[in-house]
Amino acid sequence: MRGLRLLRAPAALLGCLCVLLVLGGTPAYAHSALKDAIPGPGAKVAPGADVVALTFGRLKSGTTPKISLVGSDGAPVPVGRPRVADDSVVCAAVTPLRAGVATLSYSIVSADGDQQSSAFQFEVADGAESVATPSACKGLSLAAPGNGGESDTILGLGRTTALVAFPVTGVVVVGGGVLVVRTMRGRRLTGRDACR
Template sequence: MRGLRVLRTPAVLSAAVCALLSAGGTPAYAHTALRTASPGPGAEVGPDTRVVALTFGTLLKGTVPKVSVAGPDGEPVPVGEPVVVPGSTVCAAVTGLPDGVGTLTYTVLAADGDAQTHHYEFQVTKSAKAAPVPTACRGRELPGPPVQQASGLLERRGTAVAGASAATAVLAAAVGVLAVRRRRRGRGAAVGGDDLTG
């Protein structure tokens, strides 16, 4: 099982961001730097976590960061469409966090138009509590996570059933055509016999 390789506390992340912001000639991406997150880098949360939230310095107006989550095996975890709320906070519904080290990846558009992608890891443990939902995200209607795996399975089953039905229909039609041809041949032979003996 791979280890957790992240900044261990949000305080370290905040200190790093503050140092960057206080430096002279603040670059454009500093405004879109991640300030707080839930679950945050290195956090230990329960599998019943239902919301992931990211708060940035300032988001480019009209843009919505992309957010994705992967389990310890790299398999994607269903995440709903992110919603930007006042305060440059992005909220997204999530479900089915598997035990182990999870990875949250986000892509944000900086003020200069450059897309910046970053990621961090957190730990999912059954004995831990769900990640806290920030005040900005509480009581909001968030799009539910997609059910791609389930729908894909249903689609495959539906396709298989449809394919089987079509094959059965074709087979039945072929049998019907053969039966009609045999009947016609039988009738033709009978008529020919009468002519010969007539």
């Protein structure tokens, strides 16, 4: 009997852990997954479209989504600063699209603070159906492509390089200044000792 009592506690603990693993292991479904897009994933559109729209669940207010577009030649397609309509539709002006397969990448922050990034492709082809400006984007004053967006360079350096190089340079300059001051003080003290 005593042996069974000793086994009950570990068995109960193991059962609780299994329940937690099963319940805790289910994926969390984000409320802000991409619901619709113009042009959408796998869509075929006519050349000349100059606005893209991505529809999500509710987005976090005060955050600016990021959208980038790459043409079939691998060159970036200029995109204006994205704007949010109705707390869920992200609109951005783009340079009129040319024929080929384009890749659109985006990064958004959902209302619960979860950041999501993804990408999809669509085809721009002659003879395909033209894409009208999405209704949610029509009332917005969209920044022209290449204007009002975030620059990819800071003082001629790539954004990432600059964000690392500038603080490191600051630390080196300040550290060098402290070293010079200490060296100068040390020399003054040594000179005073010699005079005594």
